[in-house]
Amino acid sequence: MHTTSLTWRPLTHDDAQAAADLLNAMETVDRIGENYTAQDTLQELVDPYADLARASLAVFDGDVMVGYMKIRYKRFAEEVHRVFLDGGVHPGHRRRGIGTVLVEAGVAAANTLHALHHPRLRLAIDVHKAGHIAGLAELLAPRGFAPVRHFQHLEHPLGAALPEPVIPGGLRIERWSEDNDEDFRVTRNKAYADSWGSAPSPVDNWKNKIANHTLRPEASFLLRDAADGTAVGVLVANHWEADAAVTGVRDVHFMVVGTIPAYRNRGAAGALIGHALRAAAEHGFDRASVNADSASPAGASGIFTEAGFTSKRRYVRWALEA
Structure with missing residues (x-):
């Protein structure tokens, strides 16, 4: 050496x-x-x-x-x-x-x-x-170290016309704000509780990793049950100016996408993704991206493929386990 x-x-x-x-x-x-x-x-x-x-x-x-x-x-x-x-x-x-x-x-x-x-x-x-x-x-x-999991990086161009997103009956949608930020965090923790390798995100971690200078409120949404206001789904979008400066492409990255178990298979995730894609396009973003667990029991890759995303890169999770 x-x-x-x-x-x-x-x-x-x-x-x-x-x-x-x-x-x-x-x-x-x-x-x-x-x-x-x-x-x-x-x-x-x-x-x-x-x-x-x-x-x-x-x-x-x-x-x-x-x-x-x-x-x-x-x-x-x-x-x-x-x-x-x-x-x-x-x-x-x-x-x-x-x-x-x-x-x-x-x-x-x-x-x-x-x-x-x-x-x-x-x-x-x-x-x-x-x-x-x-x-x-x-x-x-x-x-x-050995490979234990594979992830996909998927992308969706935002230049083409996007369909009007449909919010499932009984739900309502709202944008991120300082006032509902805690609801975003708590809903993320509930939605990711059964995800492989996931752990609850404490407030300090949330502020550092998610709700920081890269957060894009205009493309981040929360779904609530219209009857009682319970937060049931979440999508948080982030953007890195350094990427746009180098590539000339304004990419909005869907950092968090999840639905709590009791509200899955009702179109909630699709509604969040569709809403975020439309909002991102309206605010001048050229592309949306997301990272998805290839083996997710929630079918993450399938949900994004149905929304028009295509896989561009593969990531490998290596692990050394005691």
Whole structure:
């Protein structure tokens, strides 16, 4: 390994611009459709469930960040505590052993956080990456990681005429606002309770990951039971300006889409998706996108395919399970 001339230390909040530069350099080769500003990476660095001091590592060649890893743990977990190991290496520094050091440091850090937060549960360390990224299997498989789930990234162009969405009888729809934000979060937690690998989203996590500077209120909707006002379905849309600046395409990403179990199979999810597509088009977005679990018991991929989405990329969830 040629790592002796490099500087290794934990990530800090001051690394936002360096991290954005690294991720944007990775995008030029990996082509996963993700571009970053310093504000975007700062949002990840201030994540309340990213313990940077104990569970992150950044690699510098002079002032340039050339690699990183960070662990994200969960506040709530049952039976299995699934933590996320995220990271990457600058294209110009790959195949030099940096990725190996980062993965091994990530596994050690995951065990540290697991012992602190959920020591009585089983630990699973997840890595979520696009399936086409070169060298990923060679890096992860020898260290005990195995593919456990596949996801699809689907897209829907918004230039063509979109049908008028039909709201199922007995339901009403409303846009996101500060006043109903908590209803969005609670409904998301109920809708995702039976989703693989999911855990309830606490308020601080919701504010950091969902209701942040990328949220698009004009394309985010809540369905309620018209009789008693119960929130029964939710769709949250987000948008990253950095992507539009690089690609020229204004993409609205459906970050959260779900219906509580008692209201499934009534057309609620389709109504939310149709409403959000129309709203996004009316507000000048060129495309909608979503990530869906290929094996979702709710048939997520089918719902989006029926709405006109087509699959563009495959993601693999790798896991090291104790």
